[in-house]
Every structure is written in C-alpha cells, then in structure tokens.
Amino acid sequence: MLKDITIGQYFPGSSPLHRADPRVKIILTVMYIVGIFMAKNVWSFVFAVVFTAALVIISRIPAKTILRGMKPLIYVIAFTAIINIFWTKGEKPLVEWKFIHIYAEGLQFAALMIVRIIALLAGTGVVLTYTTSPIALTDGLERLLGPLKKIKIPVHEFSMMMTIALRFIPTLIEETDKIMSAQKARGASFDSGSLPQRAKALIPVMIPLFVSAFRRADDLAVAMECRCYRGDVGRTRMTELHMKPLDWILLAAFAAFIAVTVVINIFAPGFSI
Amino acid sequence: MSSIELQNINYIYSAGTPFEKAALTDVSVTFGGGVITGLIGHTGSGKSTLVQLMNGLMKPTSGTVLLDGKDIWAEPKKIRDVRFRVGLCFQYPEYQLFEESVMLDIAYGPKNMGLSDAEVKRRVADAVRFVGLDPSLMQKSPFDLSGGQKRRVAIAGIIAMEPEVLILDEPAAGLDPVGREEIFGGVRAFQRERNSTVIIVSHSMEDMARYSDELVVMDHGRVHMTGRTSEIFRRSGELTKVGLDVPQITRLMNILRNAGAEIPDDIFTVDRAAEELTKLLAERKG
Ligand SMILES: Nc1ncnc2c1ncn2[C@@H]1O[C@H](COP(=O)(O)OP(=O)(O)O)[C@@H](O)[C@H]1O
Ligand SMILES: [Mg+2]
Numbered sequence: 001m002l003k004d005i006t007i008g009q010y011f012p013g014s015s016p017l018h019r020a021d022p023r024v025k026i027i028l029t030v031m032y033i034v035g036i037f038m039a040k041n042v043w044s045f046v047f048a049v050v051f052t053a054a055l056v057i058i059s060r061i062p063a064k065t066i067l068r069g070m071k072p073l074i075y076v077i078a079f080t081a082i083i084n085i086f087w088t089k090g091e092k093p094l095v096e097w098k099f100i101h102i103y104a105e106g107l108q109f110a111a112l113m114i115v116r117i118i119a120l121l122a123g124t125g126v127v128l129t130y131t132t133s134p135i136a137l138t139d140g141l142e143r144l145l146g147p148l149k150k151i152k153i154p155v156h157e158f159s160m161m162m163t164i165a166l167r168f169i170p171t172l173i174e175e176t177d178k179i180m181s182a183q184k185a186r187g188a189s190f191d192s193g194s195l196p197q198r199a200k201a202l203i204p205v206m207i208p209l210f211v212s213a214f215r216r217a218d219d220l221a222v223a224m225e226c227r228c229y230r231g232d233v234g235r236t237r238m239t240e241l242h243m244k245p246l247d248w249i250l251l252a253a254f255a256a257f258i259a260v261t262v263v264i265n266i267f268a269p270g271f272s273i
Numbered sequence: 274m275s276s277i278e279l280q281n282i283n284y285i286y287s288a289g290t291p292f293e294k295a296a297l298t299d300v301s302v303t304f305g306g307g308v309i310t311g312l313i314g315h316t317g318s319g320k321s322t323l324v325q326l327m328n329g330l331m332k333p334t335s336g337t338v339l340l341d342g343k344d345i346w347a348e349p350k351k352i353r354d355v356r357f358r359v360g361l362c363f364q365y366p367e368y369q370l371f372e373e374s375v376m377l378d379i380a381y382g383p384k385n386m387g388l389s390d391a392e393v394k395r396r397v398a399d400a401v402r403f404v405g406l407d408p409s410l411m412q413k414s415p416f417d418l419s420g421g422q423k424r425r426v427a428i429a430g431i432i433a434m435e436p437e438v439l440i441l442d443e444p445a446a447g448l449d450p451v452g453r454e455e456i457f458g459g460v461r462a463f464q465r466e467r468n469s470t471v472i473i474v475s476h477s478m479e480d481m482a483r484y485s486d487e488l489v490v491m492d493h494g495r496v497h498m499t500g501r502t503s504e505i506f507r508r509s510g511e512l513t514k515v516g517l518d519v520p521q522i523t524r525l526m527n528i529l530r531n532a533g534a535e536i537p538d539d540i541f542t543v544d545r546a547a548e549e550l551t552k553l554l555a556e557r558k559g
Binding site for chain 2: 186
C-alpha cells in the first residue's frame with residue numbers, strides 16, 4: 001500500500017547522534033563534508049573511512065539500512081568510476097586497445113572516488129537524515145538561519161510551511177489510498193489501459209484529493225488562528241534548544257577530524273589526488 | 274438473491290513489517306440473500322476491513338470469500354466484475370465526489386460497467402428516486418450541495434450500479450434524524466424492490482432496530498454473535514460486554530420490567546413501546 005512508503009529516512013533511536021541538537025548536527029554535516037573533500041591521500045582516505053565507520057557504529061543504524069539507502073545511487077557511483085578509469089591520464093598504460101587506455105592512476109583515482117561517495121552518503125546519513133526527524137530538522141534550520149530575518153528573509157514562514165507539509169504528507173497519502181479504494185469500488189482501474197487512459201483514470205482521485213487538501217488547509221488556518229498564531233513575532237517555543245556537553249564533544253570531534261586529515265595529507269606518503 | 278459467505282478469514286495489515294496488525298481473526302460468517310443485515314461492533318473491531326474483503330478491494334491474508342458459492346479470487350483478473358456485483362459505499366462517501374454535475378457523478382459507476390447510454394440514464398434516474406434526491410439538483414455541481422445531499426448522491430452512485438449485494442459503511446454517520454431516515458428509508462425501498470442483499474455497518478442500535486432483519490456482532494476482529502435482530506437485542510448483557518448496547522428504548526423497557534411492570538422483552542422501537550405502554554396504562558385505569 002502507498003502508506004507503507006516512509007517519508008525521508010528518519011530511523012527513530014536514542015543514540016548520541018539522535019540526541020544531539022539539530023542545529024549542531026547541521027553544522028557537523030557541513031564539517032564532515034569539508035573533511036571528506038579535504039582528504040587527498042590514501043592514508044587520509046583510510047582515516048576518513050575509519051571515522052565514518054565509527055559514526056555508523058555510534059548511530060546504531062543497521063549497516064544494511066544504510067546500504068539499502070544507497071541503492072538508487074548505484075548508477076551515479078558506477079558512472080563516476082567509469083569516467084575516472086577511462087579519462088585519467090598517467091605515465092604508463094596498463095591496457096592499450098584501440099582508443100582505450102587505462103592507467104594505474106585511473107584505477108586508483110576511481111577507487112578513491114567511490115570511497116568518497118560512499119563515505120559521504122553514509123556519513124551525512126547517520127549524522128543528519130537517519131538520526132534527525134524531519135520536524136527537528138526544519139526547527140534546527142529555522143534557528144540556524146534566524147539571523148537572515150534581519151535582512152527580511154521570511155525564515156520562520158518557510159520553516160512553518162515545511163513543518164506543515166511534512167505533517168500532512170502521511171495524512172494525504174492515507175487519504176489518496178482511501179479515495180482510490182472508493183473509486184475502485186465504482187469500477188475504476190488504475191493499472192490497466194494505455195498511458196492517456198491511465199492518466200484520465202486519475203482524475204476521479206485527484207479532484208477529491210485537492211478538494212480535501214484545501215478543506216484541511218482552511219480548517220488548519222482557523223485552528224491556528226483560534227490559538228492566536230500571529231507568525232513569528234513574540235512567539236515562544238515549547239522546546240528550547242540548549243547546547244549540552246554532548247554537542248560540544250561532537251563539535252570538537254569533527255574539528256579534530258578535519259585537523260587530522262590535513263596533517264595526514266601533508267606528512268603521509270602514498271598516492272594522492 | 275445473492276449471498277456472501279466468508280470462510281476462516283484472517284486479515285493482517287502490513288504483514289511482515291514491524292507495524293503488523295491483525296484486524297480479523299478466523300472470521301466465518303454468511304450474509305444471507307434478500308435481507309438487510311446490520312454489522313455492528315465497537316470502533317476498531319474490524320467492520321470496515323471485513324466489508325472491503327467482501328468486494329475484493331483487499332485480499333484476505335488467508336481464507337476464502339464466496340459469492341453465490343464461487344471464490345471471488347478464483348480469477349483475479351475479473352475482480353472488477355465482483356465489485357460491480359457487490360457494491361460497497363465507503364464511510365463518508367461524499368469525499369469521493371468529483372464530477373461536474375450530480376448526474377455525471379452518479380453515472381460514473383454504471384459507465385464503468387460499459388452499459389449503453391439509455392441504460393445508464395435509466396439507472397441514474399432509478400437511483401435518484403431511491404435516495405430521494407430532488408431531480409432539479411441533477412445538473413448542479415456536487416460541491417454546491419449540502420452535506421446530507423452529497424451523501425445521498427454518493428450512495429446513489431453505488432445503487433445505480435444495481436449491485437446484487439449492497440454494502441454501506443456507516444451510511445448515516447454524522448447526519449441529523451431526518452437525513453438518517455431518508456437514507457435508510459431509501460435503502461430499504463431498494464432492498465424490497467430488488468430483493469437484493471443489503472449489509473449496513475452501523476453504530477446506532479436504534480437504526481438497526483428499525484431497519485435490519487439480522488445482525489452480525491463483531492468484537493476485536495472476531496464474529497461475536499449472529500442472529501435475528503430481535504434475538505440479539507434480547508441479549509443485552511452480552512452486548513454490553515463487547516462495548517455495545519441495546520436501543521435506549523429497550524433499556525427503558527428493561528428497567529420498567531425489572532421494576533415489576535408486565536412488558537414483553539422484544540420492544541426495540543419507540544412505536545412498539547408506545548403501543549405497549551398505552552395498553553398497560555389502559556389496563557390499570559380499567
Ligand atoms: N490501513 C490500515 N493499516 C493498518 N491498520 C489498520 C488499517 N485500517 C484499519 N486498521 C486497524 O485494523 C483494525 C480494524 O479496523 P477497522 O476495520 O477500520 O475497524 P472498524 O471499521 O470496526 O472501526 C483496527 O485496529 C485498525 O487500527
Ligand atoms: Mg469503520
């Protein structure tokens with residue numbers, strides 16, 4: 001059923017990464033990406049992989065779940081590898097056949113690129129998307145982008161829109177399910193016929209769905225007004241975010257990750273890009 | 274007169290996931306032909322799940338659904354024909370209206386059946402008559418109607434398919450007494466005229482007392498008891514145990530009887546009660 005599709009990748013839990021402040025996690029994600037892109041050398045890549053593996057273990061997200069999440073990107077990964085293998089020039093070709101030249105450097109380069117992409121997906125996943133509920137994420141973003149309000153960017157309004165949209169996605173999916181069943185009971189069929197026929201068969205679903213979405217929006221607006229919602233100004237929060245020791249520890253660990261990567265890049269021997 | 278027989282039905286939502294939920298457990302029940310059967314049970318007892326299995330919208334996790342003795346899933350490709358024979362009207366059906374006019378919306382089902390224009394027209398006119406809609410509304414947009422009118426348009430949309438078995442999931446939920454009366458009256462007229470099989474899911478014991486011939490009582494995904502409406506309502510103790518009740522008037526009569534008044538135990542409607550009470554009062558005076 002449609003309802004079984006999960007929204008985002010959030011995987012509820014209580015690990016340190018789940019408990020950290022969402023603002024901090026957004027900053028950590030940026031730091032992590034910077035660190036990964038700074039790795040230039042085989043040994044700094046090894047270090048990045050170890051660091052990422054440690055994050056995965058701390059998050060207590062099953063490795064299987066993370067790998068499954070990468071499935072849709074397998075073509076991107078394969079494409080990157082192929083481009084790097086065939087288009088990197090080196091000193092002495094390993095294979096020479098017609099216009100194809102493959103160099104040892106190309107293979108090494110491709111391997112490091114694949115490691116980089118996989119580490120990026122796994123790392124940003126366990127720091128942010130798997131461990132942060134979408135609502136906490138928008139909340140964190142709003143707080144982090146708060147200063148932009150000074151230059152008249154409606155940060156609060158955007159985040160409220162995001163929050164409401166996220167809240168209603170499951171409701172609308174459930175509603176779609178129900179309307180589709182109701183129309184099927186009247187003989188609609190959604191999985192047969194030509195493409196235009198199928199598109200037309202969706203009209204009896206889309207119209208009631210829109211009507212009900214507008215009705216819900218109206219109801220919600222009234223309910224918010226009844227509770228005196230007036231936008232951002234003067235609004236206090238139910239959950240105040242405070243930096244805890246855990247948040248500082250995580251920030252320090254990620255800063256150390258970047259620093260160590262730089263040091264390895266400078267001092268360690270070996271293939272580098 | 275078609276009958277639907279369910280044999281050892283189990284239904285589990287989201288089977289094989291952490292959200293697994295057994296909605297029906299070993300349900301075996303027959304809905305006989307040519308009567309109005311009420312399907313009652315507290316919220317979450319599995320009534321809506323059960324009715325969706327009966328017209329093939331959902332497939333039982335295990336067990337068989339027989340329509341006139343034939344397994345409806347024998348030929349999965351022909352399940353649409355089953356849906357035309359077993360018309361199911363969902364709860365709050367007014368939210369499924371979509372056409373430009375009332376007329377076209379009611380005609381949606383019959384058109385999907387591939388009937389001729391003349392036949393579709395006749396069926397729409399018949400359905401409108403049953404549910405008591407004013408024919409002047411036919412060219413209006415269904416979105417301009419009142420709640421009760423929308424509900425009747427939606428029910429007419431199912432009746433217009435002239436199903437052998439008509440199933441209505443809480444058709445009167447949220448309507449005022451007049452609206453309920455019109456809907457149930459229309460359904461009963463349809464049942465009498467076509468001698469079809471009707472199943473009504475309901476919460477209202479009063480409505481069931483007035484309009485149903487038989488009752489099926491559900492509790493926690495199982496069939497708790499079945500029988501003639503009058504028999505079931507005599508067993509008020511068992512009904513209260515599963516979170517249901519007898520009609521209010523029956524409760525009052527039970528109190529009077531326990532207080533010593535000579536009143537029979539099969540009074541389920543206000544009319545009958547009035548009759549008995551006048552008789553009783555006349556005896557006392559006389
Ligand atoms: N789409 C669904 N997914 C998961 N569980 C469901 C779904 N629909 C109903 N249920 C569950 O199945 C049980 C029976 O529900 P339902 O058939 O709707 O009961 P009723 O109509 O008697 O109120 C309930 O416990 C309900 O929570
Ligand atoms: Mg229900």
